[in-house]
Amino acid sequence: MGCSSCSSGKDGQPKGCKNNGTCGTDGCNKLTVFDWLSNMSLPSGVSPFHCVEIRFKNGRKEFFKNTENLSLSIGDIVATESSPGHDIGMVTLTGELVRIQMKKKKVDVESEEVRKIYRKASQKDIDIWQKARDREEPMKVRARQIAIRLELQMKISDIEFQGDGSKCTFYYTAEDRVDFRQLIKEFAQEFNTRIEMRQIGFRQEAARLGGIGSCGRELCCSTWLTDFRSVNTSAARYQQLSLNPQKLAGQCGKLKCCLNYELDSYIDALKEFPKTDIKLRTEKGTAVFQKIDIFKGYLWYAYEGEWMNWHMISVAHANEIIEANNNKETVASLEEFASELLADTKVDFENVVGQDSLTRFDQPKKSNRRKKKRNRNTKNKPKSEAIKNNVQKQHASKGKSRNTENKSPNKKSSQSNRRRKPQQGKNNDKA
Structure with a gap:
């Protein structure tokens, strides 16, 4: 699903909006939500819901209060409350669907965790935000080099700057507990900013980074899947799948989330x-x-x-x-x-494409069928018939040559005719 500005540029290269995950129309972002209540108007006397869903980098979403009663719509870039300073995010959902989402995720509207929106982001806020985001990729490379030098058993998967550039959050994965006190000191000296380390799971890492699954489509966790349910090997046993970890594991190294999609239907079928x-x-x-x-x-x-x-x-x-x-x-x-099942288990294999050939659109090759038929006929005929045909051809050629001689007005033909006339006269006298 792409936005209206996604198109092809020069030499067939994708043009796109080049916003790197901050598309203004919110058509090519991660975890997008379709507002199916947008065309419905509220009853008279009912005020719209005052909370808004805002998305940050790589699908991180939070709910904020619209205390200033700003007219917000999907795709607006706003400045939100943070500690310390402020953060920059994009509005992904407004209206009554936000109420439903907060109820589903068990978020209290009146709690202190739900912070407020300051204002719509100005051009100066956006410029500072873009400069901070440009620093993330080189900082990630340098941070990994420092972690390897300190021999820490961890992997720094992603870096996210706050909107005002005052704080940088490092997301990492590790199997055991890591002592990164020395690491934070070197990060503070190297990058001259406030450092925050946040450990995430392997599935959260795959959701943040994204990728293509074995099915050929983009990962479910990075496009639409918001909750991670536990997947057991019993799901593979119910579906009669081979317990091969290379086939059942996803890019996160855990069992694929799609094993749970059809599990209920398999369990219902196995009841009989x-x-x-x-x-x-x-x-x-x-x-x-x-x-x-x-x-x-x-x-x-x-x-x-x-x-x-x-x-x-x-x-x-x-x-x-x-x-x-x-x-x-x-x-x-x-x-x-x-x-009794032998007669019922006979399978009549049919063409999948509707009894049509797969090569029906190909151009037929030109074949010399006449020459092939002649060669076959001559090979299949016995020798006697072949000899008779050759004799008949010779007689036919001789007859053609005689006819051509009679028709041609040559001197030899006239002389032969003169010689024949007296012979006819002699024969008459004898008679």
Whole structure:
């Protein structure tokens, strides 16, 4: 989703608004919210909600009170209260949706944590803010070099300056507790600003930095996912996924958040299936569970001692056998139930694109079909027919040559005609 100013520049390079995450139209920012109540007017006598949601760098959002009753809309850059000084942020949501968001996140409107908005940012405030943000990238490189020199087991992932440039927050990740007292002293001497160290988790780090997931889309945590729910390996087991950490782990090194998206539907579908630890007792032997197909509703069982031969039965038949076993009854064999599925399990593979060829838009190649047919006919004919054809061709060529000689007005042809006339006369006299 891009804003209206995002387009292509010279040589096909992306032009964009070049605001680096502070787009004025709020169309290409992280964690954007669509205000579906913007077209609805409030009832008469009802004042709009006095709190506003404001976004800072990399999706950090906070709620502020609009005590000055400023006319704010999405995309406005404002100066907010901070300690010390003030911070610069952008308005991302106004109106009644802010009330719903605060209620969802359990934020008290009257608490002291909800600070106030000073004013709309002036051009001077924006210039100071931009200069501070330009310092962040070189400072991050230098900060990492200092941390490596001090041999600290930590990773500085991001740096965020306050809007007035009076304070700099360093976000880092570490597995163990880090003693960075010496680190802060060197940072203060190197950067000449107030330093604040803030530890974040690996998922928060991935959300701040962003990236592309294995699905080919941008990370959910950096685009729309606001809360991080715990993901267990049982979610992968319910969905019959292989417990491969390389495939199940995301860029943060933890289990992917998308494992929880379809977990509820899988759990509902598995309610009809029998438990996998239940064995089926038959007259032929005891069958043990081997495999399951949740979408088709089939289970595979194998007899003890015959592990290579699997028998596929439906969920209804498996529950029927288990019910019979609970009533102390045994079934003859699994083959009776598996044989009924042979006719139903035949799959007619169809073309996915609607019975159309994938090369239907390609230009057909020119082929010399006539020459190929002639060569095939000559190869398939017997030798006698080939000889007859050659003789017929020779006679036809001789007949053509005679006709051409008769038609041509040459002297030889006239003389031959004169010689033939007296011969005809002699023959008449003899008669």
